[in-house]
Structures are given as structure tokens and as C-alpha cells.
Amino acid sequence: MFELPPLPYAEDALEPHISARTLSFHHGKHHKAYVDKTNELIEGTALEKLSLIDLIREVAKDKGKQVLFNNAAQIWNHDFYWHSMSPKGGGAPKDPLAQQIERDFGSVEKFKEAFKAKAIGQFGSGYCWLVLGANGKLAVTTTANAETPIVDTNQAPLLTTDVWEHSYYLDYQNKRPAYLDAFLDHLVNWEFAAANFEAARAEAA
The missing domain is CATH 3.55.40.20 (Iron/manganese superoxide dismutase, C-terminal domain)
Structure with missing residues (x-):
């Protein structure tokens, strides 16, 4: 069963560019809802033994599991998005x-x-x-x-x-x-x- 991944920074760490209020709703409500729904859909099935990425790939092409795919993929997408930002972000990349x-x-x-x-x-x-x-x-x-x-x-x-x-x-x-x-x-x-x-x-x- 999956847990809501924590934010890699405090809710107010991205201000003034993204507010603590936005992160509170986006992470604490939207992201959490995807975790809860995914757990509800896989509970008691063989799918609950899979890692998140394996689960997403397993159900991606199954139209009968579209709801499960949507929720599981959104767990991963959101966690990747949080890490794509940093309070000290911006600027330019370094080599290579x-x-x-x-x-x-x-x-x-x-x-x-x-x-x-x-x-x-x-x-x-x-x-x-x-x-x-x-x-x-x-x-x-x-x-x-x-x-x-x-x-x-x-x-x-x-x-x-x-x-x-x-x-x-x-x-x-x-x-x-x-x-x-x-x-x-x-x-x-x-x-x-x-x-x-x-x-x-x-x-x-």
C-alpha cells in the first residue's frame, strides 16, 4: 500500500512564487486523494504487491483499469513535480x-x-x-x-x-x-x- 510522499521542502518554501496555500491544497488534498484512491483500488488484489512504477506500467494499456492508472500515475507525476522545484531553484543548469x-x-x-x-x-x-x-x-x-x-x-x-x-x-x-x-x-x-x-x-x- 502506498503512502503520501512528503514534500521535499516546507509548504511555504516556494513563496512568493507558489504560496503555502497552493501547496497545502495541491499536496495535502489533491496528491493525497490520488494515494487514497489507488490504495482503495488495489487492496486485496495481486497489484498491491507491485512497486508504483511497475503498477503504472502494468495497467497503462488496460482500458478497464483507466481509473487506477489515472490515480497511480498522478502519485508518481506529483512527486516528480515537487522534486522538479527547489526554494533555491532557477538560474541555469551546469555541465554536462x-x-x-x-x-x-x-x-x-x-x-x-x-x-x-x-x-x-x-x-x-x-x-x-x-x-x-x-x-x-x-x-x-x-x-x-x-x-x-x-x-x-x-x-x-x-x-x-x-x-x-x-x-x-x-x-x-x-x-x-x-x-x-x-x-x-x-x-x-x-x-x-x-x-x-x-x-x-x-x-x-
Whole structure:
């Protein structure tokens, strides 16, 4: 059975860019609800013995288990999102991730432009991701609703931002671009992305 993963920082640690009130609702209500529903759906079944990632991959293609997939994937997506931010975030990545970004996007600024454009363009709810593809190149991609790149083993997620409205509406109302500016300029956790980048390259080697 799964437990709600704790935030990697205090609820007020991301202020003024994301308020403690937003994190209280987003983590303590939304994220917790996904954990509770997943546990309810797997209790007493063989699925409760699986790790979270194995569970997500097991039910991803089963339309009869769409509700379970949605809730389990949202546990993982949210925990990854929390770690994609840091109270000391923003700025620019360091090598070797910085070199790879410059190689694949032209510059860090062009990456930010591409990431922001994709995130704004995601209609409705979902996530925007920086991923490392099986071809060794970085890419920006989006997923709708609870979809997640961990289902596709050809993509290794490095960081994400949540563009469901509940992730930013209390602080930014309908101004998704302003929320994304705050994420990229002040919150993005490049150390987390770099660690995921190194792990993905090591696994591919």
C-alpha cells in the first residue's frame, strides 16, 4: 500500500512564487486523494504487491483499469513535480546537462522558450516535461491529464511542471504564462534534472 510522499521542502518554501496555500491544497488534498484512491483500488488484489512504477506500467494499456492508472500515475507525476522545484531553484543548469541543452536546443534560453511554449500550448490539464530520448537527444514534450513518460521506456524524464489549473490558479488565476515564468526563472531544480540526466545516461550506456 502506498503512502503520501512528503514534500521535499516546507509548504511555504516556494513563496512568493507558489504560496503555502497552493501547496497545502495541491499536496495535502489533491496528491493525497490520488494515494487514497489507488490504495482503495488495489487492496486485496495481486497489484498491491507491485512497486508504483511497475503498477503504472502494468495497467497503462488496460482500458478497464483507466481509473487506477489515472490515480497511480498522478502519485508518481506529483512527486516528480515537487522534486522538479527547489526554494533555491532557477538560474541555469551546469555541465554536462548545460552542454547537452545547448547542443539540442541551441541555448538555455531557447530551451526555456521551447518549454514555455509547449506548456502554454498544452490544452486543458497535463504536464510539460524535459526528457532524454533513447536517441540520446533531449526533447520537450507534453502529456495530457495523468499520462506520464515513464510508461514509454524510450523516454527518461528529467524534470516536469504541472499545468493542471489547481497547481497555479490560487496564485496566478488564468495566467499560465506567468506561472511558467516563475517556474523557469525561480523554481526549476536543475540539480534534480542533472541527477536524472546522469542516471539515464548511465542506464543507456
